[in-house]
Amino acid sequence: MSWDESFQEFRDRVRDALNNQRLRTALDRATETIYAARKRALSRLPYYSYIEKRAREIKTWSIEHLPELIQSTKEAVEELGGVFYLAKDAKDLNEYVAKICEQHDAKLVVKSKSMTTEETFLNDALEQRGIEVVETDLGEFLIQLKKEAPSHIVVPAVHMPKEEIAELLSRLTGKSLPPDAEKLTRAVREILREKYIKAEVGITGANAISADFGTIFLVTNEGNGRFVSTAPPVHICVAGVEKLVPTVADGLTICQAVCPNATGQLLTSYISLITGPSRTADIELTTVVGVHGPRELYIVLLDNGRMKMAKDPDFKQALYCIKCGACINICPVYREVGGHIMGYRYVGEIGAVLTYFYHGLEKAATFAYTCTECGACNHVCPMGIDIVGMVEKLRERIVKAGMTPPPLRELPSNVEKYKNPFGEPPEKRTAWMTES
Ligand code: SF4
Incomplete structure (x- = not known):
């Protein structure tokens, strides 16, 4: 399967996960409970x-x-x-x-x-x-x-x-x-x-x-x-x-x-x-x-x-990870699609970095792009790991390896042609507004 086909297959799996009501129910129940318990525990530890x-x-x-x-x-x-x-x-x-x-x-x-x-x-x-x-x-x-x-x-x-x-x-x-x-x-x-x-x-x-x-x-x-x-x-x-x-x-x-x-x-x-x-x-x-x-x-x-990894200045901090999962529980993308989409053996965006070193760039390249860079993971990580910063570095390496996801390849030409990265004509810019 070519890289473009793998990426398309990944997008299809994301769509399926978003439509899986059982999965959403389980993730909602669990992540909310663990997140609230963590908050309570930290406030009780002087x-x-x-x-x-x-x-x-x-x-x-x-x-x-x-x-x-x-x-x-x-x-x-x-x-x-x-x-x-x-x-x-x-x-x-x-x-x-x-x-x-x-x-x-x-x-x-x-x-x-x-x-x-x-x-x-x-x-x-x-x-x-x-x-x-x-x-x-x-x-x-x-x-x-x-x-x-x-x-x-x-x-x-x-x-x-x-x-x-x-x-x-x-x-x-x-x-x-x-x-x-x-x-x-x-x-x-x-x-x-x-x-x-x-x-x-x-x-x-x-x-x-x-x-x-x-x-x-x-x-x-x-x-x-x-x-x-x-x-x-x-x-x-x-x-x-x-x-x-x-x-x-x-x-x-x-x-x-x-x-x-x-x-x-x-x-x-x-x-x-x-x-x-x-x-x-x-x-x-x-x-x-x-x-x-x-x-x-x-x-x-x-x-x-x-x-x-320990010698790589861009990624060695991933080895500080104590596998607590706090970054995963707070991740808004994980909460929607779960770890089978957002992971290989290790899940979440810290998982993408670990996957790159343990299983190769190809296994990490799809879910490295699920991150919205909201920074919630960095905020909760007890080890102070800059997970978002590493995701950016990882994407740099993915692009350098010629594995830019197909939709992103259009980005420069979209900006040039339509003055926006999405390839939408400028006249549609206000289409979301309802007429008064
Ligand atoms: S919150 Fe930090 S230490 Fe915990 S799993 Fe995520 S990256 Fe590792």
Whole structure:
């Protein structure tokens, strides 16, 4: 398909999304609720401005010192008996994780939410090798059932209204489930319980990893992250290199910045810190690894364009992103069309920049043009990222690559011919006015 055809197809999909009443209902319900909760939470956190400022300092410093942090993390993880691996790209990461699963003869893998594995299409890679993968975050579980990509980085099934979820889970369970959040949640809990115990491998993401002790920080509400990282005998943590911070105290600061912005909570129900595999020395002070938790811990970091981004003055600030989703919830375009239009694996305009580096310019080029440059995202971003400024830079690169969207190509000739960018004859300028 040519670029012009892809762009036309994208415009058709935008039109379909705008006409999708179910989608609009779900987006209205969710974005308004999260936005209001965030506002309430921030007003109740007296030291929030300190946390936000400190989080920015930590990320700015960390992105400047990535090679050093990678080396320290490797040493810390290995000293604790864990295994460290730096994957250069998505293929490398998927093959490495699949190899570990095969070495452990894994038939079933449970996962907690990880955007990095969405980025690499890890589930597909494991399933192609005959390994069953079960997402345990409720939203991820639902989109896995629907065979869809996440439409939000925090609330992946935000596009699904409860009526649709009830239909989906009723089909799965063979029971008639009502569109009631409480009852639907109970049904998923029942389905997932035994999976944690049966799984040979648990895969998690990380909200931060501290280089001092190789400590993994996991921010969750459901409690699934704890099950996934403790019940199976092998834990694999997958994260982008930008998640590294120098110290445990820095990791906690990042978690404190994430919570109110992501879900409107002062703190989430669970913040887990994992430093090395499970161990005991209760019998004659002899260390035994693998007690109630995993015997083996792997930390797999992903580059996939991040090190290049860290050196690019136009875009390196995108790596400060803590994936809170506040910019997405406030975006007026996202609220109308959702993340399947306004995204590839990462959504929103911060997602367009990340997509450019992780998946290439072509994947980002359509939705980079959905931004109206209203600046609402810049206003709410806790990391002070200039998202709109980066969108402008991204569009510059799209144009330089010869991928100007077809309607914009007419712009200079329209101005010359009609004295306006829209190609409308000047005599129609007052057509919108009603006659008095
Ligand atoms: S760009 Fe800012 S607001 Fe958007 S997800 Fe990242 S940290 Fe949050």
